[in-house]
Amino acid sequence: MLIDSHCHLDFPDFEAERDDLVARAKEAGVAQMVTISTRVKKFNQVVEIAEKYENVFCSVGTHPGNADEELDIGTDDLVRLTEHPKVVAIGEAGLDYHYQPEKAEAQKTGLRRHIAAARQTGLPLVIHSRDADDDMAAILQQETGEGAFPFILHCFSSGADLAKTGVELGGYVSFSGILTFKKSDDLRAIAADVPMDRLLVETDAPYLAPTPYRGKRNEPSYVVNTARVLAEVKGVSEAEIADITTENAFRCFSKMTRV
Numbered sequence: 001m002l003i004d005s006h007c008h009l010d011f012p013d014f015e016a017e018r019d020d021l022v023a024r025a026k027e028a029g030v031a032q033m034v035t036i037s038t039r040v041k042k043f044n045q046v047v048e049i050a051e052k053y054e055n056v057f058c059s060v061g062t063h064p065g066n067a068d069e070e071l072d073i074g075t076d077d078l079v080r081l082t083e084h085p086k087v088v089a090i091g092e093a094g095l096d097y098h099y100q101p102e103k104a105e106a107q108k109t110g111l112r113r114h115i116a117a118a119r120q121t122g123l124p125l126v127i128h129s130r131d132a133d134d135d136m137a138a139i140l141q142q143e144t145g146e147g148a149f150p151f152i153l154h155c156f157s158s159g160a161d162l163a164k165t166g167v168e169l170g171g172y173v174s175f176s177g178i179l180t181f182k183k184s185d186d187l188r189a190i191a192a193d194v195p196m197d198r199l200l201v202e203t204d205a206p207y208l209a210p211t212p213y214r215g216k217r218n219e220p221s222y223v224v225n226t227a228r229v230l231a232e233v234k235g236v237s238e239a240e241i242a243d244i245t246t247e248n249a250f251r252c253f254s255k256m257t258r259v
């Protein structure tokens with residue numbers, strides 16, 4: 001059994017075949033998944049999907065790419081929306097200097113509000129970080145100093161130092177299909193150093209399909225391929241990595257029930 005800790009089932013790519021896709025995930029051994037919010041203003045669409053499928057849970061938050069459009073969303077709004085039983089995480093929020101460097105200030109403001117919501121609710125913050133290692137490490141260090149909060153460095157593709165800081169501060173590190181790409185030796189070396197009890201796997205579907213589906217549309221059932229490579233990296237069996245990442249997911253997403 002595996003858990004896809006991060007996918008986007010509300011995206012239009014999946015509209016026509018969401019039932020099939022959830023069924024295929026189950027057949028592939030992906031028992032549960034967390035569909036991730038990218039706009040609080042479209043949260044209804046995400047939560048509807050989580051309500052429809054017993055084994056789908058969700059988050060609430062603003063993706064850094066949309067941070068400048070949701071500066072009117074405060075910590076209290078986020079906290080209130082987590083009252084729904086299927087909401088098991090905050091985010092995804094963070095810093096993306098690769099695609100939206102011009103939105104850095106809005107992203108930082110949004111990130112700190114999401115951190116406050118994670119601290120207040122005890123739900124993990126799903127962090128998106130791209131080309132922003134130094135700022136992200138500084139904010140995590142400073143904010144954790146003001147009060148610990150659970151978090152996940154999702155779709156990890158940053159440098160070894162940020163992974164190390166994340167682990168030291170008590171966070172989880174989630175690996176996507178990028179781990180399976182031929183040129184990802186550096187990332188595999190980082191994964192080798194992450195403690196077993198902090199590892200998660202995800203698809204980030206519809207993006208970043210793992211080998212052998214690279215370039216195609218991704219879906220939750222493909223997380224099996226990322227888990228297989230992670231098992232190789234850690235020198236354990238596929239069954240072991242499945243057990244470990246699943247236990248980690250339930251510990252991290254502490255509000256998520258086993259269905």
Ligand SMILES: [Zn+2]
Pocket residue numbers: 092127128129154155
């Ligand atoms: Zn992301």
Ligand SMILES: [Zn+2]
Pocket residue numbers: 006007008036092204
């Ligand atoms: Zn995402």
